Every structure is written in structure tokens, then in C-alpha cells.
Amino acid sequence: MNSITSPDHPSRYGTTSDIKGTGLGLRGVHIPEILAQLPDIPWFEILADNHRAGGGFIPRQLEAIRQHYPITFHCVGMSLASPDVLDMTYLRDLKRQIRDFEPAWVSDHLSFSQLEGHHYHDLLPIPYTEESLFYVSRRIREVQDILEQRILVENVSSYVEFNESSLSEMEFIHGLLSEADCELLLDINNVYVNCQNHDHDAATYLESIPLTRVREIHLAGFEAFPDYLLDAHNNPVSSAVWDLFRQFVERRDDIPVLIEWDNNIPEFSRLREEANKADRILARQRRTQVA
């Protein structure tokens, strides 16, 4: 790792806009209730891919949400680690969406979903090597140059590890933050799922996170199968992940948090309970610091 510089060197594009508190992933089924009641939610995360080429929510509804709340864009289609050339049509569409809706920031995943022109509906992991590190870093820099802003890159859940990997996931992420000049979207549920699936220690993993480069935290629920955990986003955040979150906020309590719940979507009030729990943990941590 000697060839990799510190992740704290100055960024070409500066930091992304500011958002505070615990936000929610926006789901179409909740929009009428949100617009009718304008609940006290600090921000919403929008899955930008759902709104390409006029798809997704009625644009008028999305614009109405945007009038009342800060938003961020979450993406699944950049395919940052794909061997294919960058999808310029996708990126040009995304840039237009960014211009129209002005998200505070844009994120995607440390994975690939496109190979030889075929789109897979999965976020597929890659081997962690020096070669893949510099390859993915170069692609992220290219994406940032096209979008003219820094992006957030999220650690993904995985169900296999590669014999070819010569770096740990955390060594790879440290290198990526430095070489790609991006920020980190830390998904604590993904950390837990991976550590359970691959027999690593989640607490040790979190302790090695480069704190200054974490721009957003994801919390979500998994589904437990006999031999593995599936990052299914169809359940409440588990007690084990809440424990890891508490551990993390002892080190930093000022990072925006996002509750992801994409399948078996509950009532909006249930989603708010999850966000309120995250806020209570953050508030308790801040009181501890003051005392």
C-alpha cells in the first residue's frame, strides 16, 4: 500500500453540500402522505435510476418533494467497477437529473452491474487487488469529471470472497478514497452482513474506517438464512447493526444517516420510528460528550 497516498489530501472538487440528521429513502407509496402532512424529516434519498427517461414518481410529485426537503441521489447504474466502458448515456442522463433536482450529493456502489453490455440487476463485488484499485479509482475520477462533482461510493454486501484478493476490503477502501478522491457512504448493515458471511470481526472493521471521509451512513435490515445473511432491506435494522452504529457514533456523531427499507415497505410512521431511533442514539452520544 506504499504507493497509495493519505485519504485526507485536498479534493479537486471540494466537499459536497451539507445535510444533517437522519433521512429516509423516498418511496412512491409514501409521497401523498408526505406531501399532505410535511413531516419533520431532514432529508430524503431518491433512487435516481427510477426516474430516468420520465420513469418513477410523477415528476410533479418529485418536484414537490424537492420544494420542501433537501434530497440526495442514490444510484445503482454507474457500474463503477465494470470492465465495460463507462455508460455515457447513463451519465449524461444523470447529469441532467442533477441539474434539474440539485441533490446535495450523488452516490453509487463499489461494485459492477454491467458486463459485455449486459445489465445485471445486482451489485456484484470485485477482487481487491492493487490492479483493480487503480482501475476503479480511474473510473471514479472519470465519473466525477463528467458530473463535475465528488461522488460518494458505498461498500457493498457480498456472498463470496475472491482468492485473487491481495488487499482487505478496508485497505481497498482506504486506497480508493485517496486515489479516486471520492467520499465514503458507509453502509453499516453491509459491514455486518459481510463480516457474518465471511467470518470477520465487524467491530474491528468499523474501527479502521477513515472517519474524515465518511459522508453518509446507511442503516438497513437483512434477512437471515441458515448459511448466510442477505442484504434484503425488507426488515427493521437489526439489534446487532444498532450496536455497531452506537459504536461508530462514539467516534463521529455528525454524519447524516439514512434508513433504507425497500422491500415489504412498511407504513411511513414505522419508517419514522427507525429514523427516530437513530436520532435518539445520536442525541445520547452528544449528551455523553457534553457531560
Ligand SMILES: [Fe+2]
Ligand atoms: Fe446501502
